[in-house]
Each structure stands twice: as structure tokens, then as C-alpha cells.
Amino acid sequence: MTILVIAEHDNASLKGATLNTVMAATQCGGDVHVLVAGHNAGAAAAAAAQVAGVAKVLHADAAHLADGLAENVAAQVLAIAASYSHILFPSTASGKNVAPRVAAKLDVAQISDITKVVSADTFERPIYAGNAVATVQSADAVKVITVRTTGFDAAGQGGAAAVETVAAVAAHGKASFVGREVTKSDRPELTAAKIIVSGGRALGSSEKFNEVLTPLADKLGAALGASRAAVDAGYAPNDWQVGQTGKIVAPSLYVACGISGAIQHLAGMKDSKVIVAINKDPEAPIFSVADYGLEADLFTAVPELISQL
């Protein structure tokens, strides 16, 4: 039994989500190989070779693999899929984009967003916005899986895998990459942050959002997150959204400021170790999941909190 992990990378370095996926792969039992498909991604392949538990790194290099287009990456995975029992992707925007394409071409059902490996063919995954956990069993010959990164620890360093070059497939040709608009941020990445400070509609404006929450995040060395209401109102960029349809996070401390706690938001953060809620509505559902709730106006409580830290 050999397991293939599809690395997420930016051609220069490996993304953290890959490490959690390798950990899930080692729990399936068997040799773990990592595919790094990209362009001039030698550094990412070298980084993958040093991850503990990785037996071999396969490196495919071609210009059309540079931007991770689903059509091309899926074809690259399919070209080597025959020798694997499991194909694992991190459950990130990029993994979710490619994995079902691979599964459909192999005519197997895909299992999304697993949070636990029960055995080599049985997995746990949340459904209904995390309000239920399903234990599912796949009878397919190849298991194509996306891994919820917050469900698994990151694999450590200390591996010494060989890097093997594999032939790149031809480009699909029906889709092309035009451009990318990356949100600039020197904060920790939301999904990997140890502490997250998150704001909701109660902040009132994008200026207030920055003015009130940024100093707190700075003080704590935290990433900034937001509820859907705050994102839709334009207070924060889309990729800060925490929830069922945004990012799923599980930091050690999650500070929810002015967030009511709708089902869809809770789905994205209720596995956090410690949840703090600051809200002036005593009936807000967020208080039902918060370890520490402070019933107060966030515009006075947050500055006070900053001064006492």
C-alpha cells in the first residue's frame, strides 16, 4: 500500500497544509510519497524531502503547472495514480479544486475534509456545517481524499527522502491563468495561526475594524479573521472569512469580537482550544461555545484588553 500526497506549494516553499496532510497519510499506513507539481519548484521538492515520514518525492516540472490549474494538475496526478492506494490532498482552495477531478476520472467517490483516519478505508468527516460527524467507509480501489488540516498535527522535519523527477503531462489547453491578486499581510497565516482575533458586523466599518482589532492582533501576534457579515459589508477581505464556506481554523485562542455566532461561523472555529467572546448581547449564541464570555461593548473592552496585556 502506497499513499500519494499532493503537495501545496508556491513553487518556492511548501505550504503548511501539506504537513498536516502527510500526517494523515502516515496514519493510513504504508509508504508516503509526495508529488510536487509546479514550475521551477525544486526548492519546494527539497523541502518536501525533509518532512518526517515521507519516503519519496516526485517532482514534475513544466511551465503550465506553475499556477496550479485544476485541469493540468489533475492530469499530472492521474499520470502516476496507478501505483497508489490512497491519494490525499489538503482541504484548501487548491486541493478542493483538483481532488474531485482526479476522483471522477478514476471513477471513484471522493471523501471530503476528513478529520480522522479510523482505518485504511474508514474515515470521519463533519457534515451539516459540523453539526454532525459521519463515519464513512469507501469500497473503491483508490481512495481520493481531502484532509481537513486542523484535524491533524503537522508532520515534523527530519526526513531524508529521495527526489525523483517524473515526466510532466501535456497542458490541457482549455483553461489559462490570467492573474492573481494576493491580499498583502505580514501577519501569521489564518489557518496556521496560534491566536486569531476575529471581528463581526458590530465593528461597523472597515476603519473601525482596523483601528480596534489590529492593535489587539499585533499585541497577541495573532492573525485577523472575520465573520461573513463583516466580509460582505466590506470591513475585511474575503479570504479572512472564518466559517463553513470560508476558512476552517483551530487555533489555541480564538477571540470573537462583535460576532453573534451563527451556525455557519461556528462551523469554522468551534474546534479552537480556547474561545473568548466579547459581545454586548447576552443572548448571542457565541456565548454557548465560548470558554470565556465578556458581556461588554467591544469598543471599550478591546482597548482595555490591549492595555492590560
Add this chain to the structure above:
Amino acid sequence: MKVLVAVKRVVDYNVKVRVKSDGTGVDIANVKMSMNPFDEIAVEEAVRLKEKGAVTEVIAVSCGVTQCQETLRTAMAIGADRAILVETDAELQPLAVAKLLKALVDKEQPGLVVLGKQAIDDDCNQTGQMLAALADLPQATFASKVEIVDGGATVTREVDGGLETLKLSLPAVVTTDLRLNEPRYVTLPNIMKAKKKPLEVIKPADLGVDVAPRIKTLKVSEPPKRGAGVKVADVAALVSKLKNEAKVI
């Protein structure tokens, strides 16, 4: 150009579902059902493309039980021209739905297929990508902007670090993200008109598709409960709890 839009009937997003005590699933008897929110966005986008003149006909498709007809009527009230229900009582998983849609794509030859990015019940996020793979079409998932220009589609996608833009040749598959548009409210006159629009009912067997589920659900359980929290009186108490009790800062 025709657009095919896939819609799913799901438990309403405001309902907090309960796990059945025997662990066989969640209790959806007598629960309010609605169109999956992402699919509403998909229908809205298709109708807007038609209103802009880029599209001539919008066909809504749903797969599932007889009651999915209500979901299709809603799609037609938003502005879809006609609907197709692939009727079956069987449990449908994304691969089966993708195969049914692939058969319909072969039959109807749409220039664009629009789906929601995920259904809020199974949270799979697979069907659009699977359909694109089976029909060998290019895909743009998690779309926040769609433009039809020069016989192609330019789509802006929401990705982890921000946004990215792709150009696809048509036909293509697009899945919608939340911020693509704000679906319109259906008005009573449009609901009445939707009742007169054609709704074709077919069976999976008519399309030659085997819909047997591949993944077996062994059990469904409640997620682990969080221990009851405490309310603190003021900021000083909060800081002291975080430092001394939780030890997270």
C-alpha cells in the same frame, strides 16, 4: 448559448439539525427544506447572464426525490426558462450526480454549466469539478465574478491568499462562491408564472447512469460537546483567566 444550472434541495440553512439517536443519520423529517444557498447564487448568475444577452436559455436541473420539483419551481421563479428533474429515491452522492449531469450536458449541449460550490448538507464541494472532469471541460470553482467575452469565460475565483482570474474556453463549468451576487427575491407574479413553465421528469435509467452509492455511512454521531464556559465580569478577570487558567497568552 444555453446555460445549465444544477440546484439541490437541502435542509434550510437556518435549521440546526439533530443527529438521530440510533446513529443512522440526521433527523430531517418535518424540517424546513430550501434551495441550497450556493445554487440560488448560481441560478441568479445564469439569469443575469441572460438579462445581459449573453445567454438565450436557462435550464434548471435537480436530482432527487419528487419534492425537488419545488426547488425547480423556485429556480424558474428566479428566471430559469425550464427545468428537468432526474427523479429517484436513492441516496445520491456527488459522483452519481456528476454522471447524471454529464448525461444531460451531452443531451442539451449547454455553453456553460453553473453549480454552487458546495451543498450545505454533505459539505462535499465535489460535483462541479467531477462534472468538468467527466465531460472533459475546463472548470472555474469558487467564482466571485463571471464574464462572457469573445466566446470564452473570464472568471475571478476566491482562493486562499486572495483572488485569481482564469480564462476558460466554452463550454465550461463554473461553481459559485458566496460573493458572486445577491440572489433576488422571488415575487408572487413570478411564482405564478413559474408554475406554467415546462418541467420534465426523467429517471436515472433513462440517462443510462448507475447511481448506486460508493461510500457507505457507517454511523453519524454528535460532534464532541464543548465544556460549559463562564462569563467573566470585566477585562481584568478575562486577562487573568487567559493567563493563569487557560495559559494561552
